[in-house]
Every structure is written in structure tokens, then in C-alpha cells.
Amino acid sequence: MATGASGRFCIIGAGYAGNGLARAFAQAGIGYDHFEATGHVGGNWAHGVYDSTHLISSKDSTQYVEHPMPADYPTFPSWAQMLAYLNDYVDCFGLRENIEFDTEVVRAEPVDRTGMAGWLVTLSGGEVREYAGVVVANGHYWERNIPAHPGTFAGKQLHSKDYRRPADFGEGGRVLVVGGGNSASDLAVEAAATFGRADISMRRGYWFIPKTIFGIPSSEWDRARVPLPVQRAAFRVLLWLSHGDYRRYGLEKPDHKLFAKDVTVNSTLMYHLRHGKIRPRKQIDRFDGRTVHFVEGSSGEYDTIVWATGFRTRFPFLDESMFVWEHGQPLLLEHSLVPGYANIYVFGLVAPRSGAGKMISLGADVLAEIAPAQRMFPVPLSALVARRVPARSSILAGNAELLARLRLLRRVVRGHARRARLLGGGLAGWSARRAAAPVPSALREIEEKVA
Structure with missing residues (x-):
């Protein structure tokens, strides 16, 4: 009733x-x-x-x-x-x-x-x-989003929502983080700090924004009512001064306009990429045991995959x-x-x-x-x-x-x-x-x- x-x-x-x-x-x-x-x-x-x-x-x-x-x-x-x-x-x-x-x-x-x-x-x-x-x-x-790929991965898998601390990466130390957002960047850095190295797989190019610009939190720059094209142009200049060409980091150039999709706010990923602590990988093509094959033909052996692929x-x-x-x-x-x-x-x-x-x-x-x-x-x-x-x-x-x-x-x-x-x-x-x-x-x- x-x-x-x-x-x-x-x-x-x-x-x-x-x-x-x-x-x-x-x-x-x-x-x-x-x-x-x-x-x-x-x-x-x-x-x-x-x-x-x-x-x-x-x-x-x-x-x-x-x-x-x-x-x-x-x-x-x-x-x-x-x-x-x-x-x-x-x-x-x-x-x-x-x-x-x-x-x-x-x-x-x-x-x-x-x-x-x-x-x-x-x-x-x-x-x-x-x-x-x-x-x-x-x-x-x-509701976790985990993309499907051909084959079977024989190692450990977990979604970023189920990760709490480095012990959750499991044993072996060969970690692949999948995704290009905020959680993916954080967990790739955390895996690299834990094991000395980690890989990150991205299916496309992303816009990476540092947490602060001129000492001001990036979120504070969005407060003024400035037309989006002006914001976009100003941020692109600031990002170029900060990071330069993303391809220097082994990353793909973004295939969309800034702010047209979610941006990644992170100040440590770029540092670890340039220091060789994190290796960028292309999109996953298929699995074969603990071997992950990527779309451009390369492959890698991993013990753990962390799916930071959103919801x-x-x-x-x-x-x-x-x-x-x-x-x-x-x-x-x-x-x-x-x-x-x-x-x-x-x-x-x-x-x-x-x-x-x-x-x-x-x-x-x-x-x-x-x-x-x-x-x-x-x-x-x-x-x-x-x-x-x-x-x-x-x-x-x-x-x-x-x-x-x-x-x-x-x-x-x-x-x-x-x-x-x-x-x-x-x-x-x-x-x-x-x-x-x-x-x-x-x-x-x-x-x-x-x-």
C-alpha cells in the first residue's frame, strides 16, 4: 500500500x-x-x-x-x-x-x-x-565503465573506484593504467612512485591543465563571465607556455577544442612523463594472457590493469x-x-x-x-x-x-x-x-x- x-x-x-x-x-x-x-x-x-x-x-x-x-x-x-x-x-x-x-x-x-x-x-x-x-x-x-577488448587478461584488474592505496595494485609491480582523466593521471603517478615505473594507455589526446596557473588555482580562472572563445584562446596560450607541444611528452595532440570535453587537471603527470617514470601507451587492441597489445602494434607485459575509464x-x-x-x-x-x-x-x-x-x-x-x-x-x-x-x-x-x-x-x-x-x-x-x-x-x- x-x-x-x-x-x-x-x-x-x-x-x-x-x-x-x-x-x-x-x-x-x-x-x-x-x-x-x-x-x-x-x-x-x-x-x-x-x-x-x-x-x-x-x-x-x-x-x-x-x-x-x-x-x-x-x-x-x-x-x-x-x-x-x-x-x-x-x-x-x-x-x-x-x-x-x-x-x-x-x-x-x-x-x-x-x-x-x-x-x-x-x-x-x-x-x-x-x-x-x-x-x-x-x-x-x-556505475563503473569498463571497456571490452578481445582476448583475456590473466593478471589483476580493478576499476579506479575500487582502488584505495598502493597495496591494491597487487604484486609484480608492472601496472598499466587505462584512461586520460584525473583519476588515471593520479593513479599512474602513484603506481610510478610505488614501483619506480608505470604505463598509461590513452585512446585519444587530452587537454592537461595544471592545478595552478601563476599561483592561482585553475578553477579560479573560470569565475569571470568571459566568453568561451576568449577563455579558450587565453588558456591555450597559458598551456603552451606551461607544457609546450604535448607530443614532446609522447602524448597525442588533442583531437577536440579545449573545453569541448572534460579536461584533466593535474600537475604531476607531465613531470613523471619527462622523467621516464611513466610511459605513454596507445589504445588497447587486445589481450593475450598478461600481454597487452596496443593498436599501433606494440605490446607490453603487465601484472595489473587499473581501469580509470569513468562511469x-x-x-x-x-x-x-x-x-x-x-x-x-x-x-x-x-x-x-x-x-x-x-x-x-x-x-x-x-x-x-x-x-x-x-x-x-x-x-x-x-x-x-x-x-x-x-x-x-x-x-x-x-x-x-x-x-x-x-x-x-x-x-x-x-x-x-x-x-x-x-x-x-x-x-x-x-x-x-x-x-x-x-x-x-x-x-x-x-x-x-x-x-x-x-x-x-x-x-x-x-x-x-x-x-
């Missing part, structure tokens, strides 16, 4: 983003239930990082606006400091008592076809609760066919609204070029304002917003761009709310006309699925 919770919302996940949202809902007086599948606050910071992890963004750009990090924290805090900070945040705002730990949401489904009538949420214990809406903040660093975005508790997927990511309006549906919001599915603190703080406040506004409209709010802003699948964005788009979302919703108050009884007809306006081509597939 479903237990009613009229007007209450369900928040899924007590990590960096989910707790920021809970704070905003609590301060706005919005009733909510908060579920966390594990027994800990902090999400990936509690169970998915290695012992030597430090932030790649500065503490100033990572901290919540409403709760600064301790003054004695270094510029790039450790994972333990970050986890302590997240726990302090929860306690400071009195959020812990409302978190139901060790309680997984196994199913969330709309009461009607679009969610206008609310959502039914099934918990791991079998209980079903009814909510006005659902906010998905389950994070995107938990897949998943919402296992939802019918994932409700989304239109592009390049492994769902189409969303301003990274939060699900086109064609009401009262469901995705929060935190963003990879900003700098720390996400300000984005989470402002985004949570915006969502706490627009989520209750849905009850003013007889059609999904997403259908109204879609006439002003396009749906996108990319999770990459600059911090200034993200903040500007959040403010735009707030203005759009406030504009619709003002019209609703002025029209009064004519609201239903006005909303219906707005929802029936020409549909952007990117949304047609989504709305056809809902219809």
Missing part, C-alpha cells in the same frame, strides 16, 4: 548535491523525505575515492556559498577534509535527522503518465510512499526510456527539468570546469523556488520552459555559464508565475496554448514517448 505524503518531496542521495538541496528545501519550508542507500553522508567522498585524493578545484570554488570551509584548510583539501566538511554541513543545518540511511529507492514512477498527479516511490524494505515530486541526486560516479550515467530506479539519451547522457532542460514530465528533477548531473559549490548553492535555491510552482500550472512546467530554453545532453559547462543559466531558469518560471496570477481563471487555457506551441525538434521524440 502507498502511504500518502501530500505536498512532500522525495530527495534521493545524501551526497554533495543532495545535501545542498535538502538545505534549500528545509529553509524554504518544503516538506521532504531524504533517502541514502548507504550508511554515510557524502556520496562518492565517503566510499569512492582513494587515500591520496585531493580536490582538483580550490576550496573557495568547491565550498557551499552558505557554509565556507574552515580557514585552516589548504587550497586543495584532502578527501578526508572534504568528507568532514560535508558532515559538518549536514549537522550545521540540522539535515542529518531527516536522512533515512541504508534505505535505497528501488523504484520511482509517476502516478499518471506525466507525473502531474505525483510520484510513487518504492523503498528497499518494500514500503511505497506517495510524493508530490522527486529530486534525483544519486550522483554519476558509481556511466544511470537512474536504475526510473524507467530510463522516459529520457532521450545522447552520448550516454539524458536530454535535460538546464541540467534539471525532464522534458515532457512534471515534478521530477535531476540535480547535480553537471561537470563544471571549476568547483561546483556556488552552482549547488544557487541551483538548490532555484529548485526550491520552482518545484512548488508546478502546482500553479495544469501542464508540466518543463513544457513551458522548453519554449524558452533548449534541452541539452552535455554535462560540461563553465561555472559562469551555469550560474547564468540558473538565473535564466528562475526568470522564466517567475515570468510564467506572474502571468498565472494575472490570468487567474484563464490559466488553464493559457498554459494549454503555451504547451501546444510549436515544439523544438529536439523535444519531439521525448513528447511522443510521453503521449
Whole structure:
């Protein structure tokens, strides 16, 4: 049986983003239930990082606006400091008592076809609760992505999420790290420091940005509202002065524009490459026992492969066919609204070029304002917003761009709310006309699925 919770919302996940949202809902007086599948606050910071992890963004750009990090924290805090900070945040705002730990949401489904009538949420214990809406903040660093290659590798294999300390590399000392992102760079350096040498395999060229430029954290350079082409040009000059031609390090030249894909923020990989401690390898072609063959014809013998190959975005508790997927990511309006549906919001599915603190703080406040506004409209709010802003699948964005788009979302919703108050009884007809306006081509597939 479903237990009613009229007007209450369900928040899924007590990590960096989910707790920021809970704070905003609590301060706005919005009733909510908060579920966390594990027994800990902090999400990936509690169970998915290695012992030597430090932030790649500065503490100033990572901290919540409403709760600064301790003054004695270094510029790039450790994972333990970050986890302590997240726990302090929860306690400071009195959020812990409302978190139901060790309680997984196994199913969330709309009461009607679009969610206008609310959502039914099934918990791991079998209980079903009814909510006005659902906010998905389950994070995107938990379903491991491990690519498949022909043949069988006879040595040890582990994903970066399962690595904690050098002992996890296993015996033998011949380590191949696969990937070109932040974790791959860190673990290749750690393996080289442990065994004297390590190899790193990359399938393409990446942009590598040092953690500081002129002594200023790289994440701090993204704060000003500077057009992306100007940022790109300036950073390319700075990177050329810092690193020169990547091919001097044995790396491929990036095959994409700077910031078009995730960048790697690391100051030690290049050092180890030039000192011969890390050897770059091409993409893997196939396995043969402990021999790994690479696409250009070379090969190497290894005892351990570490897959630092990222994660897949998943919402296992939802019918994932409700989304239109592009390049492994769902189409969303301003990274939060699900086109064609009401009262469901995705929060935190963003990879900003700098720390996400300000984005989470402002985004949570915006969502706490627009989520209750849905009850003013007889059609999904997403259908109204879609006439002003396009749906996108990319999770990459600059911090200034993200903040500007959040403010735009707030203005759009406030504009619709003002019209609703002025029209009064004519609201239903006005909303219906707005929802029936020409549909952007990117949304047609989504709305056809809902219809």
C-alpha cells in the first residue's frame, strides 16, 4: 500500500548535491523525505575515492556559498577534509535527522503518465510512499565503465573506484593504467612512485591543465563571465607556455577544442612523463594472457590493469526510456527539468570546469523556488520552459555559464508565475496554448514517448 505524503518531496542521495538541496528545501519550508542507500553522508567522498585524493578545484570554488570551509584548510583539501566538511554541513543545518540511511529507492514512477498527479516511490524494505515530486541526486560516479577488448587478461584488474592505496595494485609491480582523466593521471603517478615505473594507455589526446596557473588555482580562472572563445584562446596560450607541444611528452595532440570535453587537471603527470617514470601507451587492441597489445602494434607485459575509464550515467530506479539519451547522457532542460514530465528533477548531473559549490548553492535555491510552482500550472512546467530554453545532453559547462543559466531558469518560471496570477481563471487555457506551441525538434521524440 502507498502511504500518502501530500505536498512532500522525495530527495534521493545524501551526497554533495543532495545535501545542498535538502538545505534549500528545509529553509524554504518544503516538506521532504531524504533517502541514502548507504550508511554515510557524502556520496562518492565517503566510499569512492582513494587515500591520496585531493580536490582538483580550490576550496573557495568547491565550498557551499552558505557554509565556507574552515580557514585552516589548504587550497586543495584532502578527501578526508572534504568528507568532514560535508558532515559538518549536514549537522550545521540540522539535515542529518531527516536522512533515512541504508534505505535505497528501488523504484520511482509517476502516478499518471506525466507525473502531474505525483510520484510513487518504492523503498528497499518494500514500503511505497506517495510524493508530490522527486529530486534525483544519486550522483554519476558509481556505475563503473569498463571497456571490452578481445582476448583475456590473466593478471589483476580493478576499476579506479575500487582502488584505495598502493597495496591494491597487487604484486609484480608492472601496472598499466587505462584512461586520460584525473583519476588515471593520479593513479599512474602513484603506481610510478610505488614501483619506480608505470604505463598509461590513452585512446585519444587530452587537454592537461595544471592545478595552478601563476599561483592561482585553475578553477579560479573560470569565475569571470568571459566568453568561451576568449577563455579558450587565453588558456591555450597559458598551456603552451606551461607544457609546450604535448607530443614532446609522447602524448597525442588533442583531437577536440579545449573545453569541448572534460579536461584533466593535474600537475604531476607531465613531470613523471619527462622523467621516464611513466610511459605513454596507445589504445588497447587486445589481450593475450598478461600481454597487452596496443593498436599501433606494440605490446607490453603487465601484472595489473587499473581501469580509470569513468562511469556511466544511470537512474536504475526510473524507467530510463522516459529520457532521450545522447552520448550516454539524458536530454535535460538546464541540467534539471525532464522534458515532457512534471515534478521530477535531476540535480547535480553537471561537470563544471571549476568547483561546483556556488552552482549547488544557487541551483538548490532555484529548485526550491520552482518545484512548488508546478502546482500553479495544469501542464508540466518543463513544457513551458522548453519554449524558452533548449534541452541539452552535455554535462560540461563553465561555472559562469551555469550560474547564468540558473538565473535564466528562475526568470522564466517567475515570468510564467506572474502571468498565472494575472490570468487567474484563464490559466488553464493559457498554459494549454503555451504547451501546444510549436515544439523544438529536439523535444519531439521525448513528447511522443510521453503521449
